[in-house]
Amino acid sequence: MRLTLERRTQAGIWASLASPTLAVVLTLVFGALLFSLIGIPPLAALTVYFLSPLADLWALEELTVKAAPLILIALGLAPCYLSNNWNIGAEGQLVMGAVAGSAVAIATHGQGHGSYIVWLMLAAGVLGGAAYGLIPAVLKARFGVSEILTSLMLVYVADLLLDYLVRGPWRDPKGFNFPTSVSFGFEARLPGLSETGRLHPGFFLMLLAVALLAFMLARTLKGFEIRLVGEAPRAARFGGFDDKRLTLFVFALSGALAGLAGIIEVAGPIGNLQPTISPGYGFTAIIVAFLGRLNPFGILIAGFFLALTFIGGENAQIALRLPLDVTRVFQGLLLFFVLACDTLILYRLRVTREGAPA
Amino acid sequence: MTGVGTQDSGDQPLLAASAISKRYGSLLANDAIDLVIRPGEIHALLGENGAGKSTLVKILYGLIAPDSGQIMWRGAPLVLSGPAEARHHGIAMVFQHFSLFDTLSVVENVALALPPEPLAALSERVYRVSRDYGLDLEPGREVWRLSVGERQRIEIVRCLMQNPKLLILDEPTSVLSPTETSGLFRTLEAIRGEGRSVLYISHKLEEVRVLCRSATVLRHGRKVASCDPSRESAASLARMMVGEDIxxxxxxxxxxxxxxxxxxxxxxxxxxxxxxxxxxxxxxxxxxxxxxxxxxxxxxxxxxxxxxxxxxxxxxxxxxxxxxxxxxxxxxxxxxxxxAAFIPEERLGHGAAPGFTLSENVLVSQHGKQGFVRRGVLDRSALRDCLAAIRQRFDVRAGEADPPARALSGGNLQKFIVGRDIMGAxxxxxxxxxxxxxxxxxxxxxxxxxxxxxxxxxxxxxxxxxxxxxxxxxxxxxxxxxxxxxxxxxxxxxxxxxxxxxxxxxxxxxxxxxxx
Amino acid sequence: MMIFEAILLTIITAATPLLLAAIGEVVVERSGVLNLGVEGMMIMGAASGFAVAILTGSSLLGVMAGLFAGMAMSLLFAALVLGLAANQVASGLALTIFGLGLSGLVGFPFVGAKREAMAHLYLPYLSDLPFFGRVIFGQDPLVYIAFALVVAVALIISRTRAGLILRAVGENHHSAHALGHNVRQVRLLAILFGGACAGLAGAYLSLVYTPFWTPGMTAGRGWIALAIVVFASWRAGRAVIGAYIFGGVSILQLHAQGFGLGVPAQALAALPYLTTIIVLFALSRLPRGSSRAPACLGQPFLPAR
The missing domain is CATH 3.40.50.300 (P-loop containing nucleotide triphosphate hydrolases)
Known part of the structure; x- marks a missing residue:
């Protein structure tokens, strides 16, 4: 007996829905096993992780706050991965977007500007993220340098730059030596849209981005080009599409969306620049992108699910005294299972007898 | 075929395959095929592209497991778990697409197919064998520096060094010039003269008539005839292969x-x-x-x-x-x-994207034409209409209205690609x-x-x-x-x-x- | 002389984990597999190695634990990319994310624990030689193991049949399969070796380099090891040069920070990462000769049967 994989000529729609679902179920089962292994009642733990964040209005709002950056970034990663451009440095692009946007806020701080400042900040964030994303793209398109390594290395560089800024030139002089910038003024903050003030316009920007990306990928020539370059690069060249220019385009787009996520975080929930502004959204978004099968609507759902793990992780830290690393374990497991289940979409598992039957 | 194994007569077949079947999804690639090869003969396996020749020889070489059927090898049943076992029994194969390693040297390429042996001694043997059979080769050269004909010689030398009883050659002359082809025929005669058998796969009738005294003809996965090609005309062989006059x-x-x-x-x-x-x-x-x-x-x-x-x-x-x-x-x-219109050699991956539907593949080369893209937005119904027109005019046969390119047979895919690119006159x-x-x-x-x-x-x-x-x-x-x-x-x-x-x-x- | 010798010693300590991880990845990539999970395997090696060393009091057992933790992680990766033909880039990322999380759990009880760095081997007399005596003959055992591995891997790849098969599988897996070589078995062994090396590298960090456990302590070294493999053109010997360049940069920037050159500490700390980018860029400007990646690198293999 042996298991063999046979390529399907066409993936069934049921399979592209079933595989992420199966991956989530398997993650929960393995998570439960892991909890019982370290001596924590598995059901209670899973409840804290995956149900408590849905328990009340405040929690639901918090969910939107966490989901928005994850989904924004993953939306940008999808065209990258569809076209075989492995941008894994979204975390750095997020940071640079936040830095660029905050530069506007800090430069205009206390000068009595109107609320157009926050829009300028968003624009600066988009540009900052896109510019940072273009570095590995240019290195790849012009010089053939692996974008995987360079985009990741730039994450560390961005983190260090942020650290330098908030401890050095941008430190709040009245901040008791804490490594943070000034608290942004009213004109430099995204307005709260609910009583708790947690829900902010960034959430609706994210929904808009989902709709735009879905339209672009499914209905436009650009979307076609993106999918074609990934599926058959030689056919794309035969079609007259320039894969190098496309690399620049998808990296810039992905950097722009990550930068937007970064400045939304700073101008929204956080309110000033700090040494750490993201709990690893840029990396978790990679999982969101794959769990959502690189489809904008899939990413929308997947983003909410992974946002759960962030809030669940914080809750578990308080309620169960579990380190935040459990969240990462969950996320890693989930990506494992997503990739494993994807095989079921592309291939058919077949059981064959060893050798030739007589 | 039963009873053959117990006989010990001189004309016992070297290989007798009976009722070999292999199915891929809805396609029955081999349908109860019988094949008998005698010692010391060059046996032709004739058939059109897609007739099931490659599937059959891959089964004989252990690369594919048949769904049913039996292989008798020198009178005893043979069940192959893989190519290694086939080679162990004395079956060697030269592929149409060579299994060579570009960055390795000739002798390293040979070493990979043989039991461990010091490279220096092996180089000596490669040199000797290639000279004996008129296959000029330098053991130390890297493969990427060699011509296609020289690469084929490596494959053949590599097989001969395993001292095979049966040598399978898959469309060997498709990559050779006429001069190289006659050189290959001399080598094959020398191999036959040593009592070895050759299974020669081809769709070139003239070659087969010159080289072979026995042949098995396949059509649509079935064996349709066996004959002595030297007694047939090219036209009669063609009729056996195709089943109708083209x-x-x-x-x-x-x-x-x-x-x-x-x-x-x-x-x-x-x-x-x-x-x-x-x-x-x-x-x-x-x-x-x-x-x-x-x-x-x-x-x-x-x-x-x-x-x-x-x-x-x-x-x-x-x-x-x-x-x-x-x-x-x-x-x-x-x-x-x-x-201008262009039609590349490779269909899947160059002329068409394998996973894309045919209507999307229309767009690959036709996105510059009017009507398919308006302000960057695709007009999918225009693409489907264009596909329907191509399918009708160029007789592209497929199960569905708009299947992915990889679901089509080679001929139908090529008709689609040619149609797509010459529709606009x-x-x-x-x-x-x-x-x-x-x-x-x-x-x-x-x-x-x-x-x-x-x-x-x-x-x-x-x-x-x-x-x-x-x-x-x-x-x-x-x-x-x-x-x-x-x-x-x-x-x-x-x-x-x-x-x-x-x-x-x-x-x-x-x-x-x-x-x- | 004293300070020079001290700097040299610390450079060796900084370069050794990079060298160990890179030499493992050279073998993995030569087999045609791209395992981007080095960081994840390395940090699991660091956490498990430190935990076991604390619990048993034995450095040797700690090192072994690190090695096996790296192998266990690589087995997960192998199951995905060999068993299920999953995308290698994404699977490597998954391994890194998972490893960073799991190492946090494993190491959680040991945060703040301290133990002595692993003892050095002092070869009698030789290590008392002036100038380079201590540098060459007074290192911890893993430094010697790392160099022995470089020599062994270089010889095996270029001179032995096993190495020939490894190269063949990485160059053209379909041909290797057609010749009867077991592609997935060769790759499994290569991946396990890479995992062992990365685990060893991690154990070196927590048992020799620091020596303590702190979450995320690999700080991108796994990724730098991947860059070293590119730098080394997939050759074991050249990985030594790469590892010592990067080890040197990371130590010199520390010393530069100590001297207070007026350059922000963060700019110096970013040097190893910037160096990686600059080196990869510079390599791309060199004429392409022998620096070709294995032809099947990153491609999934599925035999048709």
């Missing part, structure tokens, strides 16, 4: 006094791939209403020439002219706007290997389409390794070898031998070139 392509003689459509002047192109072939001073022209053929053995610059003409790779502006316009520096989309068509791997019916249809295009006034350039095809279609034929192109002479002034000589000319150059 109507000949209607070619009217003497065309090509129209205006120059494609002009190529001193096209030079250093290959970016260190393993590729560079084009050197290639010059020729194609006029309206004529078909020009470019012959040559694979790997002599065909891919490089096609991509330079199509604009996938750019050159000096004046090196390529369409209708007198210098387009060498322009891309493929601009060249299409000048009325192009003034210049450049096509590489138009009927490679296509069944006879589709091949005749495709050739007729090219002839019709020329009759309607288009200039057609056909790059092909198939000399029969070129002689059937072309008004003029040139030979590409080692990146250099011979003058294109009218068909009437050339013979297979003269063309073969031009191919061979280059081969001798290679043999005498200083070894870098």
């Amino acid at each position: 109507h000949d392509v209607q070619v009217k003689p003497h065309r090509g006094d129209g205006a120059e459509r494609l002009g190529v002047r001193q096209l030079n192109r250093a290959s970016p791939d260190p393993h590729g072939t560079s084009l050197a001073d290639v010059s020729f022209s194609v006029r309206a209403g004529e078909i020009v053929g470019i012959a040559g053995v694979a790997g002599n610059g065909q891919d490089e020439l096609f991509s330079a003409l199509s604009g996938e790779v750019s050159s000096l502006p004046e090196a390529v002219c369409i209708d007198g316009q210098a387009v060498g520096a322009k891309g493929i989309v601009a060249r299409r706007e000048y009325g 192009p003034r210049l068509v450049i096509v590489a290997q138009p009927t490679w791997g296509v069944d006879a019916g589709a091949a005749a249809f495709l050739r007729q389409s090219l002839v019709d295009l020329a009759e309607q006034g288009a200039a057609v350039l056909v790059i092909s390794q198939d000399l029969d095809e070129l002689f059937e279609l072309s008004d003029r034929i040139a030979v590409l070898s080692r990146g250099r192109l011979s003058p294109a002479l009218p068909r009437g002034q050339q013979t297979r031998e003269s063309i073969g000589l031009m191919m061979g000319e280059a081969m001798r150059e290679v043999a005498h070139a200083p070894h870098a």
